[in-house]
Amino acid sequence: MTAHALEGIGGAARHAVTDAPLLAAIAARWSPRAFDPDRPLTASDLRPLLEAARWAASSNNLQPWRLAWALRGEAAFGRILGCLSEGNRTWAHRAGALLIGCTVLARPNGAPNRHAAHDLGQSLAQLAIQATADGIALHMMGGFDAAAARAALAVPDGIEPYTAVALGWPGDPALLDDALRARETAPRTRLSLDEVAPHGGWGG
Numbered sequence: 041m042t043a044h045a046l047e048g049i050g051g052a053a054r055h056a057v058t059d060a061p062l063l064a065a066i067a068a069r070w071s072p073r074a075f076d077p078d079r080p081l082t083a084s085d086l087r088p089l090l091e092a093a094r095w096a097a098s099s100n101n102l103q104p105w106r107l108a109w110a111l112r113g114e115a116a117f118g119r120i121l122g123c124l125s126e127g128n129r130t131w132a133h134r135a136g137a138l139l140i141g142c143t144v145l146a147r148p149n150g151a152p153n154r155h156a157a158h159d160l161g162q163s164l165a166q167l168a169i170q171a172t173a174d175g176i177a178l179h180m181m182g183g184f185d186a187a188a189a190r191a192a193l194a195v196p197d198g199i200e201p202y203t204a205v206a207l208g209w210p211g212d213p214a215l216l217d218d219a220l221r222a223r224e225t226a227p228r229t230r231l232s233l234d235e236v237a238p239h240g241g242w243g244g
């Protein structure tokens with residue numbers, strides 16, 4: 041599939057401008073804030089996304105990610121929403137689902153798993169790519185209160201909430217206030233490939 045075969049949310053204008061050809065769902069993924077408040081997301085819609093996360097690689101195949109989720113209308117959705125920063129709540133309340141990405145901190149022998157956050161991120165990246173391919177909008181958030189999320193979701197000891205995620209069918213950006221709507225259409229930027237991927241390291 042080419043980048044043009046997968047239109048993506050917001051169309052080609054939101055596609056990454058890439059220095060090399062990419063898989064369509066990678067080029068089309070971005071982080072919208074406009075979700076359709078009238079089109080619910082179902083557990084069936086989410087299943088392929090969670091399955092994509094499940095099949096991520098991880099250190100020693102420990103699969104430390106734990107993805108606690110709830111659909112809009114469920115009590116746990118309201119509890120997760122209440123943990124988000126005020127700024128994130130202003131748009132995330134229209135999401136069809138909210139998820140808190142957590143990770144198991146220790147290896148089975150009790151030693152810290154220093155790859156735990158890496159592996160959670162990798163599982164969420166796979167989830168995001170699958171979401172994009174399925175036409176589902178997804179926005180990750182660090183702006184939430186991890187201690188509140190622990191209480192809201194009864195997160196067990198040894199598991200740490202790291203990242204919140206809003207998911208839903210794409211909505212009309214007109215639902216957003218002026219400032220957020222401007223961010224919805226702002227150019228997408230990245231550091232240069234040379235800066236993020238120094239060939240041979242930094243030693244010259």
Ligand SMILES: Cc1cc2nc3c(=O)[nH]c(=O)nc-3n(C[C@H](O)[C@H](O)[C@H](O)COP(=O)(O)O)c2cc1C
Pocket residue numbers: 069070071072128179180181182183184203228
């Ligand atoms: C770990 C993480 C935390 C983020 N936290 C927030 C957040 O709290 N609020 C928000 O609006 N966007 C948040 N974002 C979205 C980023 O701002 C966004 O991914 C970045 O600007 C790149 O844009 P793109 O995803 O559209 O390519 C977060 C993204 C990640 C991966």
